[in-house]
Amino acid sequence: MQAFLFDLNGTLIHDMEYHTRAWQHLLNNDLGGSFGWDEVKPQMYGKNQEVLVRLFGPDRFTPAEMDHWALQKEQRYQQEFRPHLALLPGLADFLEQAHQRGIPMAIGSAAIPFNIDFVLDNLHIRHYFQAIVSADDVTLSKPHPETFLRAAAQLGVAPADCLVFEDVPKGAEAARNAGMDAVVLLTTHEAAEFADLANVRHCAPDYTGAFFQDLLAAVPAP
Template sequence: MIKGVIFDMDGVLVDNRDAHIEAFTRLFKKYGVPFDREKFMPSFGMTNDMIFARQAPELLERYPLEQLSLEKEALYRSIFEESIAPTRGLVDFLKSLKEHGIKIAVGSSGNTNNVNFVLSRCHIAEYFDAIANGDMISHGKPDPEVYLLAAKLLGLKPEECVVIEDAPVGIEAARRAGMAAVALATTFSRDRIPDYDILVDDFTQLGYEQVMHLPAFADRPVQVEN
């Protein structure tokens, strides 16, 4: 039985793909490194250490990861702060889950500052019972660590949780955690999103009953890398 819903943040709580891309573009330009959007997209949803290692390993040879990450995320928040808003239908969906006694968590690769920024600016912090973010884990998506942690913080078993994701690496993380997966076609087109249980364009197409009747995936192996 489904007792909890775990929300990814980027592309799920907010549609912020373009703000992240613009932040990386500006940062890379500052340091004289070209930014390849197509090369970047498969990394969307990963932690910054994974993104920089894939996109610009030469920067990591010259500057500390913490410096690059702090600068990039500050750029992102300054770019996004004027247009930030919850994704379409999100607030009504959160209210519906709460009315039915469902536990709710964030499971995001984003750092603490970014998660707090989104929850506070969108006025949705009150709906969440737990937060698992990139500062709390050792392995980013597609590793299932963040979703397993979110379930633990909710006091639930993995098979009692549904993950809502927008990125293939996030859906893979949910599956590896033994959880059902709802996909939002916000960041990626429908044909680029694999292995979902439900696929919607936004939360106006998703209801409590649909989520609660999803099958559990307790028989899927949980894989956590050391």
């Protein structure tokens, strides 16, 4: 592997519970739905507008209304999660060591720039990433491979030479569709949920442990 591509939510930070909570509040309190936690959680992938379409159908909202509610959801999420904002254990050292070794790194996320900026700037890690692909940069969301293929292209690295870090099955599936192996962070899903994805090389709760040190050592020096 020559480059690392990172999803954001649930992969750099452990925040998916807060996303689900913000969605459930919006869907039920603001939009008149009656969605339970177990109905909302599986929808936590793709663009916010796509979540609204999956839950309410294609005719409920205008594009402008979907943009409005999508931003409302993110503002609520940020307000609630900000006191808990932190990198997953071991990630700060992993990023720094990868940076020192000259390993190209990118963000490939379905989040909007508003959320990506919230994480990168508040945690002061923007300098680690040479490319950022957000929801605004793609036409087709994960599990379509566009997000990761764009990130690889921006880094100038062949897809087969990229390793993706993800936390949800749809994200690992997007990596597979891009011809990339994946490492799964078990922040929101169980390892068994990735069993049918042959491109998943490893599952771990965080970035501590020998696997990640071995991974860094295996990347050729630039």
